[in-house]
Amino acid sequence: MQLFKNLPINQKIIPNGNNKAMKTKAEIKNEVIEQLKEVHDPEIPVNIWDLGLIYEINVYPPLNNVFILMTVTAPNCPVADTLPIEVKAAAEQVEGIGNVDVELTFDPAWEKDFMSEEAKVELDMF
Numbered sequence: 113m114q115l116f117k118n119l120p121i122n123q124k125i126i127p128n129g130n131n132k133a134m135k136t137k138a139e140i141k142n143e144v145i146e147q148l149k150e151v152h153d154p155e156i157p158v159n160i161w162d163l164g165l166i167y168e169i170n171v172y173p174p175l176n177n178v179f180i181l182m183t184v185t186a187p188n189c190p191v192a193d194t195l196p197i198e199v200k201a202a203a204e205q206v207e208g209i210g211n212v213d214v215e216l217t218f219d220p221a222w223e224k225d226f227m228s229e230e231a232k233v234e235l236d237m238f
Contacts, residue, residue: 135208137171144169144178144209147202153184154191158234160199164226167217175210178203182214183222192216 135143148166149159160166160182168181180199184192196214203212224237231237 140171140176140209141169143206144203147205151198151202158231162228162231176208177210178212180214181217183217185222187218
């Protein structure tokens with residue numbers, strides 16, 4: 113008897129016996145991005161994703177731990193201590209993930225070129 117014969121190849125089973133499929137790495141990453149779009153630098157009216165403050169998001173199965181590498185607009189930014197905490201809390205809202213680690217870096221230093229087109233339009237920075 114093949115217990116999981118009708119599952120698509122990229123679908124996984126949650127170990128607790130629930131037959132809902134676990135999310136793929138790409139799905140989790142996309143949901144983390146959507147949560148990060150709700151986080152804003154208090155001095156700039158654009159979310160941190162569109163500002164280009166997030167350099168990297170990695171998902172590590174099978175526990176779906178998440179690593180986020182981010183920066184702030186300047187090393188002396190007043191939210192350099194609190195923004196990573198907000199990022200961690202936002203990412204933790206995604207169902208089905210394990211631990212979330214956020215690392216702050218200044219290499220490379222943030223530049224206006226990292227912003228999305230939407231952010232540049234919003235801030236009138238062309």
